[in-house]
Amino acid sequence: MATAVVIGASFAGLLSASALRRRGYDVTVLERDVLAPDTGPRDGVAQSRQPHVLLHRGLLAIESLLPGVEQDLLARGGVPFNTGRMPWFGEHGWSPVNDWSFEIISISRPVLEAVVREHVLAQPGLTLESGARVDGLERDGDRWRVRRAGAEPLSAELVVDATGRSSRLPHWLAELGVRVPEPDTIDAKVGYACRAYRVPDGARLGLRTGILVASTPEHPRGGLALPIENGRWLVCAVGYGDDRPTRDNEAFEPFFRSLRDPALSDLIAGLEPDGDVIIHRQTQNRRQRYVDASDWPGGLLAVGDALCAFNPVYGQGITVSACQAELLASEPTLRAGPLGGAATRRLQRRVGAITELPWSVATSEDLRMPTSDGELTAVQRASLVWTTRLMRLSAAGDEACVRTFNRVYHLMGDPKLLFSPPVVRSVLRSVVRGVPEPLPKPEIALFS
Ligand SMILES: Cc1cc2nc3c(=O)[nH]c(=O)nc-3n(C[C@H](O)[C@H](O)[C@H](O)COP(=O)(O)OP(=O)(O)OC[C@H]3O[C@@H](n4cnc5c(N)ncnc54)[C@H](O)[C@@H]3O)c2cc1C
Structure with a gap:
């Protein structure tokens, strides 16, 4: 053979x-x-x-190659949720919380x-x-x-x-x-710092998804928290260039207080650390x-x-x-x-x-960061004007834009979808009537 x-x-x-x-x-x-x-x-x-995070397209591909993996991930304590339900603070505001995205199974x-x-x-x-x-x-x-x-x-x-x-x-x-x-x-000089947490005995956490506060060119600090198996959480600080987080345990929680929104800081205030901070900078x-x-x-x-x-x-x-x-x-x-x-x-x-x-996706976003060692091409700059409008519409709850971004993010669809008729209609409507106000911050069920 x-x-x-x-x-x-x-x-x-x-x-x-x-x-x-x-x-x-x-x-x-x-x-x-x-x-x-x-x-x-x-x-x-x-x-x-x-x-x-294993994107939905990846989950489908692994399941098609190895049927039964999904079931086993759930049996090992993986936490399933639709990423559309996850409080997500993007560059232009909070995404609407609903099922307009795709399922993932969150696990270490x-x-x-x-x-x-x-x-x-x-x-x-x-x-x-x-x-x-x-x-x-x-x-x-x-x-x-x-x-x-x-x-x-x-x-x-x-x-x-x-x-x-x-x-x-x-x-x-x-x-x-x-x-x-x-x-x-293309190196945007991103640094990660991650720490595991657990829910203290007797505390009840209402949140069933992760939380994300994105870094942006103006605010190069962000973070992510994900529930994983055994009732634990992985909390991750993300920063660019001089804002890269350090491995100092004492500096970890203050980092989250410096973000654009306190959602992650509020979450970890109610959790107990379960290990030291681990950093990673090869990105x-x-x-x-x-x-x-x-x-x-x-x-x-x-x-x-x-x-x-x-x-x-x-x-x-x-x-x-x-x-x-x-x-x-x-x-x-x-x-x-x-x-x-x-x-x-x-x-x-x-x-x-x-x-x-x-x-x-990765390089055109990274080239927007001042820490990147390259520049956007003329085509990338032109498409940025379009996607910025779409991001603002998404933050205002426009269904066509939100669904399309989620398809592209989960690698479930071609970026040409960003020019599909429903998206173009939303943009034209916004040209005539203006972009609606961003949605308010969603209610985040933390501890009871
Ligand atoms: C901080 C960080 C966060 C990430 N987050 C995500 C995420 O959220 N979602 C996602 O999809 N991806 C994420 N990634 C990327 C993800 O880790 C990799 O894409 C994924 O592991 C696939 O990588 P790989 O199998 O090609 O290589 P690796 O996972 O790096 O594995 C390489 C393997 O080769 C072995 N090896 C190396 N040299 C030799 C040798 N000479 N002989 C024998 N064996 C060797 C190593 O021991 C290792 O087992 C992240 C990466 C980083 C750095």
Whole structure:
């Protein structure tokens, strides 16, 4: 049977491995971390303690690849809610609270990863070797030899790099004489600081969703709180440039008092900290341009953050990895045999195309931040005039605009929807009658 080696056993690696198994490959996943069944946050995934939102499109893709995951997430204590019900203070005001958005299941990242891993490893013909650090690739005719520290190389027809942001693939390829172009990068210099909380004994919290207060170019501090399993909450401070939050426990709660609205500060005032503040600052948007390499070898693909990593505030990375795996699962050229250079490049291009929409969402928003190291293009500036009008209408409760933004945010629809007839009608109406007043702050049921 043809063999594939997937390097990295986080979301991109696990889901791609599952897809390749479906295409008939005998798959080995190599992971540098030692993974036990109850693995919590782990060293190989520095962001694993930070809150992770799985967008609705990602939930659908994972469920289609691995039926039953959704049920298991709920059984492990995941908190389901429609993000339209979540108090959400955007740049132009509060979003209306209703069901005009999509369901998510809020759960900590380690539990989400563990559930996905269990489902993937239940597939026969798929093996995970944990504690196996890959340190290079060698060519062997049409095949690859994947070098592992302290073990014999593994031979495979197909190799998938799913090693995340810290991927060494450009370096490994350089050793083989293959030059790849420099990646595109846009860095808004976002920093996260996250702390876990629990509801004190005897207290009753009425809130059944998260709360979000967005950062804006004028107010580069924001935050997010999400309920997770076991009655716990992950509360996250987000800041840009000099406003990046620190790991100082004492400075954490005051950070929330400096936001545009006290909703998050009010929430954590009634919660008890359950651990220290953990920060994360590797957040730049970075997209590899592998399809532009003139001599890209056959049988080698890059997926997930190894191919394209986003500023995480938009919550897109896992969903993109899942959509890429969905593509691989239905890809007819993957017939469990050698994949030539031209076919590999075509497939890599299609895998990369999945990053286009999230890349444009993340980078056009990030380029608005004064901390970004780039400038909006003329086209982006023109579309910003349009989307600003739509955001103001959304904050005034316009149904067409709210529904459309939610579709695009959850990667459920094309940004062309922002120019669909119902949205255009709302805009024209606002040109004639003016944009209505923003909605008042919603009632947020905190403690009783
Ligand atoms: C602060 C923060 C918050 C985020 N929030 C969200 C969110 O809300 N929603 C969302 O969808 N995404 C979010 N993301 C992005 C998300 O974490 C990633 O997109 C997602 O984990 C998919 O990444 P991946 O599998 O490509 O890589 P990673 O998750 O980084 O995993 C790479 C894997 O490869 C292994 N590895 C690396 N090198 C080697 C090697 N040489 N040999 C063997 N194994 C190796 C690592 O140990 C690891 O297991 C966030 C990211 C950050 C930084």
